[in-house]
Amino acid sequence: DTGVSQNPRHKITKRGQNVTFRCDPISEHNRLYWYRQTLGQGPEFLTYFQNEAQLEKSRLLSDRFSAERPKGSFSTLEIQRTEQGDSAMYLCASSLGGVRSYEQYFGPGTRLTVT
């Protein structure tokens, strides 16, 4: 399977703990995106990378959130000092560049539950 993969699929953590999620994009895609989705809502954009450079961050991405994409391959999203409001599905997507950047391939997501 050469699609986008995300790990873990589920994460349960206690409030105040740090968590890290991983996304492996489609290998030839130079763009990688993170979205967050809460129950009953559409996904919300968090941030995106072109190769290893993080080029845009949403206001939703507070200082407790950090994302990296070393060497322009996989990406990690870390949440420090988790809060109950961080409970959501975290989706990763990848795409080619240019006008193809809107044809995104999504992973299955990581569901985070903060207790």
Added chain:
Amino acid sequence: DAKTTQPPSMDCAEGRAANLPCNHSTISGNEYVYWYRQIHSQGPQYIIHGLKNNETNEMASLIITEDRKSSTLILPHATLRDTAVYYCIATNAGGTSYGKLTFGQGTILTVHP
């Protein structure tokens, strides 16, 4: 991005065509219309996009009105596996765009046997 308006839910009988409308009356000349769907417990899936001409691929057809203020996604022979939330997104896909997708609430399509 132009605001899009979709009905919250629709039903369709299996084997029949599903026609999902989207209103984007404030769309500008360089904004494309994209459709995605999200099957329960999965990530969104790209379906199709268009600017002003009608488009067709192996999944669906996209009909855009001449004034571009609305569009319809057509699933010609809906199956139970097409039950999903369908999102219509209007966005500028040209120039130095970076691919930020702005999802609304979408339309929950339920295909019945």
